[in-house]
Amino acid sequence: DAKTTQPPSMDCAEGRAANLPCNHSTISGNEYVYWYRQIHSQGPQYIIHGLKNNETNEMASLIITEDRKSSTLILPHATLRDTAVYYCIVRVGGGSNYKLTFGKGTLLTVNP
């Protein structure tokens, strides 16, 4: 699986958009980008994933650059409850003998 690089921490004002970057310059053509988050003292939670196209769901938007070497997770209107560690993971989709590997992630702090 391709390696990802994320800033260790970011701040965002409540109500503003939070843009979390992820670099994955060695990504291969069949690898997806996944985002999870972990709110303090809780288990990680799936947010969104994508391959090439930008994706949006009720939680967030995922913007993947055309060369796929980086992506940005966007929380359009951050709330205090979005304070969490956000993990960007790159891997080939599917497969049964598989493990999802979490890196250090980005600690997003949403300030009032």
Added chain:
Amino acid sequence: DTAVSQTPKYLVTQMGNDKSIKCEQNLGHDTMYWYKQDSKKFLKIMFSYNNKELIINETVPNRFSPKSPDKAHLNLHINSLELGDSAVYFCASSRSGTPDFLFFGEGSRLTVL
């Protein structure tokens, strides 16, 4: 109705003891996992089971023995507990063929004194 539930949520015990953590999922998933999150917050997979069959064992000491009585349950038994076993243990589940979409439990914080 909790999707992935773990018990106990907190566990404090002495070195050398044997303890178990239970996990149950009501999502109808075929695959279950145990992850360990240490004090540095790294989240690492320990085991995964698919339909009660062990499919991933990540060089975990054999003091750790997962048991899956059925596909909705994956329990973790730990023998001869050591200080380094102190961590938060997370259970997770997914459908077969979609191991990227994990549903995690709330975690069980184990403290070994």
